[in-house]
Amino acid sequence: MPIPSPPQLSAKSWVLMDAASGDVITSHEPQKRLPPASLTKLMTVYLATTEIQGGRLKPDDRVVVSEHAWRTQGSRMFLDPRSNVSVHDLLRGIVIDSGNDASVALAEHIAGSEDVFAGMMNVTAKRLGLQNTHFMNPTGLPDPEHYSSAMDMATLARAIINDESDYYALYKEKYLTWNGIRQPNRNLLLWRDKSVDGLKTGHTEAAGFCMVTSAIRNGRRLITAVLGSSSMENRAADTQKLLTYGYRFSETRTYAKAAHELARPQLWKGEEHTLPVGVLDNLSLTLPKNGFRHVQTRMQFEEPIVAPVTKGDIVGKLTLLEGDHALVTRPLVALETEAAGPWWWRAWDTVKLFIQNLCKDAFDAQSSTT
Structure with a gap:
């Protein structure tokens, strides 16, 4: 209206x-x-x-x-x-x-x-x-x-x-x-x-x-x-x-609070297996009053997220949408510093990432021919 x-x-x-x-x-x-x-x-x-x-x-x-x-x-x-x-x-x-x-x-x-x-x-x-x-x-x-x-x-x-x-x-x-x-x-x-x-x-x-x-x-x-x-x-x-x-x-309305954990995406080659992420500042939007408005949240992460990661590093983005219309996009940042894991864990994650990429490339190639 x-x-x-x-x-x-x-x-x-x-x-x-x-x-x-x-x-x-x-x-x-x-x-x-x-x-x-x-x-x-x-x-x-x-x-x-x-x-x-x-x-x-x-x-x-x-x-x-x-x-x-x-x-x-x-x-x-x-x-x-x-x-x-x-x-x-x-x-x-x-x-x-x-x-x-x-x-x-x-x-x-x-x-x-x-x-x-x-x-x-x-x-x-x-x-x-x-x-x-x-x-x-x-x-x-x-x-x-x-x-x-x-x-x-x-x-x-x-x-x-x-x-x-x-x-x-x-x-x-x-x-x-x-x-x-x-x-x-x-x-x-x-x-x-x-x-x-x-x-x-x-x-x-x-x-x-x-x-x-x-x-x-x-x-x-x-x-x-x-x-x-x-x-x-x-x-x-x-x-x-x-x-x-x-x-x-x-x-x-405030849709995300500063330094509040919004998600825990997978962290590769780190001491921890997940990484808490959020936004640096409160994410607030001012819009015309509309009792029927429905705002959705979409998070997209850089792939892969690899340790070491420093608190405040940008690791993805948060988008607020109304229908197909993007209202605002903000960076998603690491809320904690995460160190690299021991050498055997980094090596194992390197192998898993290699296999994952091979599978993805094969899937993309098959999709392009069908």
Whole structure:
């Protein structure tokens, strides 16, 4: 049964993505390069929390706010120059207040300057596969060479959710008070939709009104990226339309779990006679809702699988099919390292493989003449 067409939005570009599968449910101009405004700060925070997880930065490290950071234009945390602020507080000021001053202060602390930090951002963007993104600063202040896309922002949001769960809770905080000034999070959906728990808004005259949002309902998480909406109200409405559409008309199922044994094909010339195999990552699919859908699993193995085998070696492929239509194919990998067996066992398996191949060649020759 076909599903309805996606909603009409005010935005220039958008993506609706399932967080588990990474599949795009619907999109419009997803690769279009546009100014991301303060959505940039998603990468600023991602890079900082990556540094924390790598042990190169600590949440309680103290940062001295430079004159340059204090003078940064645009939205502010209202830091005082030469004040001493913790990394954790700066992260809150970036996420909740969208503080440009906090972004520059943190960038200078990590890399020494905005320029060097922007270089680190671009290296990270390349690692994450962001194909239409280039950063010139940690704030999102306008620059002709500073751009991103709805697809890249959704992909970055997914990385934040999957890689940095310890810090994801920052994105649902509604208020921050600093220097006696209380500011609200500009994500209106945090007040309107209890399922929404992040991520970030952005606005400049060039970018319009932008928002990357995530929501979780009944254990299923969706991500939206909306760039270039016509107003603050419209970017919230655009996002809400996408979330409603995604939850109403699509569903996601996990067909194979990461590192879970799916089969034990025969292993030749090894200490063990079989090899546990599976997939590296969860294999999830997002498809239009259909109560009559029947997805079948097909596994094909390299023949023969011969020891030694190292954990992670590709030994075959797993295909999900709906009827005769292949939905997705993933490599099957060895889940354990298996050493070669003793010489007499290897020799015996060599003989058996030789006889097996002779029989197969004879069968193929007979089949070709009949």
